[in-house]
Amino acid sequence: MWKWFHQLASPPHFYRIAPAFSTWLLLPGLALIAYGVYSGLFLAPMDYQQGDAFRIIYIHVPSAYLSLMAYMIVAVAGGIGLIWRMKLAHAVAASAAPLGAWFTFLALATGSIWGRPMWGTWWEWADPRMMSELILLFFYFGYMALRAAIDDTAKADKASALLALVGVVNVIIVHYSVEWWSSLHQGQTIMAEGGPAMDPGMLYPLLANIFGFTLLFGSLLLRRTRTEVLFRERRTRWVKEMILAPEGQS
Amino acid sequence: MVTGPGALTARLSAEGLTLFRGDRCLFRNVSFAVRSGELLILEGSNGSGKTSLMKALVGMLDLENGVVSWNGKPVSEQRQVFHGALVWTAHRVGLKADLTPVENLRYEAALRPQGDDGLDKVFERLEISRLKPLPLRSLSAGQQRRVALARMLLADVPLWLMDEPFTNLDREGRALVMDLVKEHLDEGGMCVMAAHQDVEIDAPVTKVVLR
Amino acid sequence: MTDQGPQMPGLLVGLVAVARRDLLLAWKRPGDVLNPLFFFAMVCTLFPLAVGPSAEQLTFSGPGVLWVAALLAMLISLNSLFISDFDDGSLEQLLVSPQPLPLVGLGKTAAHWLTSGLPLVLVSPIVAITYRMPGDVVLVLMLTLTLGTISLSLLGSIGAALTVGLHRGTALLSLLILPLSMPVLIIGANTVSLAAGNETYSAGIWALSAYAVGTLSLAPYATAAALRISNE
Numbered sequence: 001m002w003k004w005f006h007q008l009a010s011p012p013h014f015y016r017i018a019p020a021f022s023t024w025l026l027l028p029g030l031a032l033i034a035y036g037v038y039s040g041l042f043l044a045p046m047d048y049q050q051g052d053a054f055r056i057i058y059i060h061v062p063s064a065y066l067s068l069m070a071y072m073i074v075a076v077a078g079g080i081g082l083i084w085r086m087k088l089a090h091a092v093a094a095s096a097a098p099l100g101a102w103f104t105f106l107a108l109a110t111g112s113i114w115g116r117p118m119w120g121t122w123w124e125w126a127d128p129r130m131m132s133e134l135i136l137l138f139f140y141f142g143y144m145a146l147r148a149a150i151d152d153t154a155k156a157d158k159a160s161a162l163l164a165l166v167g168v169v170n171v172i173i174v175h176y177s178v179e180w181w182s183s184l185h186q187g188q189t190i191m192a193e194g195g196p197a198m199d200p201g202m203l204y205p206l207l208a209n210i211f212g213f214t215l216l217f218g219s220l221l222l223r224r225t226r227t228e229v230l231f232r233e234r235r236t237r238w239v240k241e242m243i244l245a246p247e248g249q250s
Numbered sequence: 251m252v253t254g255p256g257a258l259t260a261r262l263s264a265e266g267l268t269l270f271r272g273d274r275c276l277f278r279n280v281s282f283a284v285r286s287g288e289l290l291i292l293e294g295s296n297g298s299g300k301t302s303l304m305k306a307l308v309g310m311l312d313l314e315n316g317v318v319s320w321n322g323k324p325v326s327e328q329r330q331v332f333h334g335a336l337v338w339t340a341h342r343v344g345l346k347a348d349l350t351p352v353e354n355l356r357y358e359a360a361l362r363p364q365g366d367d368g369l370d371k372v373f374e375r376l377e378i379s380r381l382k383p384l385p386l387r388s389l390s391a392g393q394q395r396r397v398a399l400a401r402m403l404l405a406d407v408p409l410w411l412m413d414e415p416f417t418n419l420d421r422e423g424r425a426l427v428m429d430l431v432k433e434h435l436d437e438g439g440m441c442v443m444a445a446h447q448d449v450e451i452d453a454p455v456t457k458v459v460l461r
Numbered sequence: 462m463t464d465q466g467p468q469m470p471g472l473l474v475g476l477v478a479v480a481r482r483d484l485l486l487a488w489k490r491p492g493d494v495l496n497p498l499f500f501f502a503m504v505c506t507l508f509p510l511a512v513g514p515s516a517e518q519l520t521f522s523g524p525g526v527l528w529v530a531a532l533l534a535m536l537i538s539l540n541s542l543f544i545s546d547f548d549d550g551s552l553e554q555l556l557v558s559p560q561p562l563p564l565v566g567l568g569k570t571a572a573h574w575l576t577s578g579l580p581l582v583l584v585s586p587i588v589a590i591t592y593r594m595p596g597d598v599v600l601v602l603m604l605t606l607t608l609g610t611i612s613l614s615l616l617g618s619i620g621a622a623l624t625v626g627l628h629r630g631t632a633l634l635s636l637l638i639l640p641l642s643m644p645v646l647i648i649g650a651n652t653v654s655l656a657a658g659n660e661t662y663s664a665g666i667w668a669l670s671a672y673a674v675g676t677l678s679l680a681p682y683a684t685a686a687a688l689r690i691s692n693e
Contacts, residue, residue, distance in 0.1 A: 346482070363470070
C-alpha cells in the first residue's frame with residue numbers, strides 16, 4: 001500500500017498513468033451528465049412553485065458543490081505537500097484552484113440566472129448561499145494571486161498552501177456569519193430548505209448530475225495536473241528522455 | 251567571552267549538504283566539521299552559494315539532502331538550543347535605522363544569552379563610543395557594521411557565523427574583525443566565515459571552497 | 462544536556478522586547494500612527510458627501526460605514542508590519558534567534574494593534590457622534606471595534622507575513638485579507654446596528670470575543686510559518 005503511495009508520488013509515474021484514469025472518469029461522467037441533463041430538462045416534472053425556472057439547479061447545484069470540494073482539495077493537497085513535502089501534491093493544488101474558481105463562477109452565474117425570475121433582479125445580496133459563494137470566489141482569487149506573485153515555484157507552493165489552510169477554516173466561519181447576517185436582513189433564498197423531499201423524477205437527474213460533474217472534475221483535474229507536472233519537471237532527465245524518445249513509445 | 255563547560259567541547263558538523271534553488275543546484279555533498287577554537291572559511295566567488303550555505307546551516311533554507319549537527323545531535327531536533335548557541339552577522343546589518351546603537355542593542359539583548367561585558371566596554375572595544383546617542387541612519391556604512399559587530403561581542407555564544415564581515419570596513423576595521431575572531435577562538439569559541447578575500451589568522455583553519 | 466552556561470532569556474522576554482522596540486519606533490515616527498486615523502476620518506467623510514447627509518441616512522448607515530472605514534484603515538497600517546524589518550535584515554535575525562517565532566510575531570502584532578487598532582477605537586466616538594449615534598450605541602461600537610481590530614491585526618499579520626518582500630505586496634495583501642475579515646465585519650457592524658435598533662446584541666459580542674480568542678491562539682503559528690516561507 002505504501003509502495004503504491006510512494007509510486008504515485010513520483011511525477012513520471014503519475015504522468016504515465018494519469019491519462020488512463022482520466023478517461024475512466026471522463027466517460028462515465030459524461031454519460032451521467034448526459035442522462036442528468038436530458039431528463040432534467042425534458043423529463044422531470046415542473047416545480048409547482050417555480051415552473052420551469054428551477055431546472056437550472058441541474059447545473060447550479062453540482063457547480064456549487066464542486067466549488068467547495070475543489071477548495072477542500074486545494075487546502076488538503078497543499079497541506080499534504082507542506083507536511084510531507086510531496087511535489088505532486090502541490091501540483092494538484094495548483095491545478096485544482098483554477099478549476100474550482102471556474103465552478104464557483106459557474107455557480108454564481110447559474111444562480112444569478114435562476115434568481116432573475118425569482119428575485120426579480122440579477123443579484124440578491126441577501127441570499128446567504130450566493131454571498132458565501134461570492135466570498136469563496138474571492139478566496140480563490142487571493143490564492144491564485146499569491147501564487148502568481150511569487151516567482152520561485154517551491155516558495156509559491158508553500159505560501160499558497162498555508163493561505164489555503166487558513167482559508168479553509170475561514171470558509172466555514174464565513175458561511176455561518178453570512179447566514180446570520182442574511183437572517184437579520186430577511187432576504188429570500190433561492191433554494192428551498194427541504195432537500196431530499198424532492199420528487200424522485202427531479203431528484204435522480206440531480207444526483208446523476210452531481211456524480212457526473214464530480215467525475216468530470218476529477219478527469220479534468222488529472223489532465224490539468226499532468227500538464228502542470230510536465231511544466232514543473234521540464235528540466236529533468238525523464239522529461240527530456242521522453243520527448244526525445246523515438247515514435248511508438250508513449 | 252564564552253563561559254560554561256559545554257563550550258570547550260562544542261562541535262558543528264555538516265554531512266552531505268545539497269541545496270537547490272528552484273532548478274539550480276547550488277552545492278552538492280558538502281561536508282565539514284568545526285570544533286572549539288577553529289575557524290572555518292567558506293570560499294567562493296559571488297553567487298557561488300556561500301550565503302545560501304550559511305542560511306541552510308541556520309535553518310532558513312531547506313536542504314535537499316544532508317544533516318547539520320551540533321554537538322552530535324541533528325540541528326533539526328534541537329532548533330532552539332542551536333539558535334541559542336550562535337550569532338549571525340549577515341549581509342544586511344539587521345538593525346533599525348531610526349534607533350540609536352544603544353536602543354538597538356538593548357533590544358538584541360533579549361534575544362539570546364548575554365555575556366558579562368556591558369555595552370560601554372563593547373563600544374570602546376569597537377571604537378564607536380562617541381556614536382552611542384546618534385540614530386543609526388546618521389552613521390556611515392562602516393560604522394553601522396561596527397555596531398552590528400557589537401551584537402556578536404555582547405552575546406555569550408560559542409558559534410559565530412559571519413557572512414562577508416569585511417564589507418564596508420576599512421583596513422583598521424578588517425584588522426579589528428580578525429582580532430575579535432582570534433580572541434573568540436582563544437576563549438573556546440568557533441567561527442564559520444564566508445569571505446571572498448584572503449583571511450590570515452593564527453589559529454586552526456579549515457577551508458571549504460564552493461564553486 | 463544540562464546547560465550550566467549563560468542564561469537563555471525567558472520566552473516572554475523576547476515578546477516584550479520586540480513589542481517595546483516596535484512601540485519605540487512608532488514613537489519616533491508618529492506619522493505612521495496618525496495616517497491611518499486621518500484615513501479613517503476621511504473615509505467616514507466620503508459617505509455623507511456621496512450619499513447625502515440626511516439624519517436618517519446617517520443613523521442608518523453609521524455602524525456600517527464606521528466599521529468599513531476602520532477595516533480599511535487597519536488594512537493600510539498592516540502593510541508595514543513586517544516590511545521594514547524585512548528590508549533592513551532584522552527579520553532574518555529574528556528567524557535565527559532562539560526566541561520562539563510565534564511569540565515574537567505576536568509581540569510585533571500586539572505593538573501594531575496598540576498603534577493602529579487602539580487609536581481607532583479611541584477616535585471612533587468622535588466620528589460616531591457626527592453620525593448622530595447615541596451614547597450607548599457608541600459604547601457598543603467601541604467594544605466591537607476593540608474585539609474586531611484585535612482579530613484583524615492577528616489575521617492581517619498572517620497576510621503581511623505571506624506578502625512581505627513581494628512586488629506590489631500592498632494590493633495583494635488587501636486581496637488576501639479582505640475575504641478573511643468579512644466575518645468580523647459582518648458580525649461587528651451588524652451587532653452595532655442591532656444595538657442601534659434597541660435589540661439584543663450580546664450574541665454578536667460573544668461571537669467577536671470567541672473569534673478574537675481563536676485568532677489569538679492560532680494566528681501566531683500561521684504567521685511564524687508564513688515568515689519562514691517568505692524568508693527562504
